[in-house]
Amino acid sequence: MKKIALQVAFVSLLSFAFSATVKSQAITTNDIKAQMIADWERAKAYTLEYLNTMPADKYGFKANDSTRSFAQQMLHLAGANVFLMMTATGNTPLPWLSQGMEQRATVQGKDSVMYYVTSSYDYCRDAVKNSDVNKWGEKIKVFNTFDVTRFALMNKVFEHQTHHRGQATIYIRLNGIKPPQERLY
Numbered sequence: 051m052k053k054i055a056l057q058v059a060f061v062s063l064l065s066f067a068f069s070a071t072v073k074s075q076a077i078t079t080n081d082i083k084a085q086m087i088a089d090w091e092r093a094k095a096y097t098l099e100y101l102n103t104m105p106a107d108k109y110g111f112k113a114n115d116s117t118r119s120f121a122q123q124m125l126h127l128a129g130a131n132v133f134l135m136m137t138a139t140g141n142t143p144l145p146w147l148s149q150g151m152e153q154r155a156t157v158q159g160k161d162s163v164m165y166y167v168t169s170s171y172d173y174c175r176d177a178v179k180n181s182d183v184n185k186w187g188e189k190i191k192v193f194n195t196f197d198v199t200r201f202a203l204m205n206k207v208f209e210h211q212t213h214h215r216g217q218a219t220i221y222i223r224l225n226g227i228k229p230p231q232e233r234l235y
Contacts, residue, residue, distance in 0.1 A: 100229065
């Protein structure tokens with residue numbers, strides 16, 4: 051009994067010691083901005099792993115006839131990154147942004163896809179870095195349908211690229227290749 055009482059007292063003392071050292075800290079908009087910038091850098095590195103994992107001769111591979119090829123998936127990701135982030139932040143688009151880019155035969159090769167994807171991630175990172183956090187709460191209309199804050203749209207851009215990178219996992223696996231390991235941090 052004495053041993054149990056001693057153990058309870060020890061656990062109570064540890065609990066008190068840990069609770070006394072843990073302090074709550076408010077998160078700032080600068081903290082959120084810094085995390086978004088870090089997340090865009092991580093997502094870029096992760097996506098580049100996908101692009102390097104798929105062999106160059108498989109960039110035209112389609113999971114079935116009614117889907118985009120691997121290259122088209124990644125070009126769609128790149129174009130949407132720029133278009134949606136441009137809409138969210140009000141920045142000017144990159145000169146290569148155009149409707150139907152993913153259908154252009156001249157940009158389907160690995161080198162072109164790598165270029166467009168890389169520059170789209172750099173664009174998103176820099177757009178967040180250079181954005182005014184005081185405008186993140188402004189409401190904007192997207193696709194003439196949705197009223198969202200600039201901050202919400204920036205989060206949707208990130209969600210969209212994650213979705214298409216996830217789809218690319220299937221393309222890689224259908225070619226008998228192991229996709230890159232997940233990068234949470």
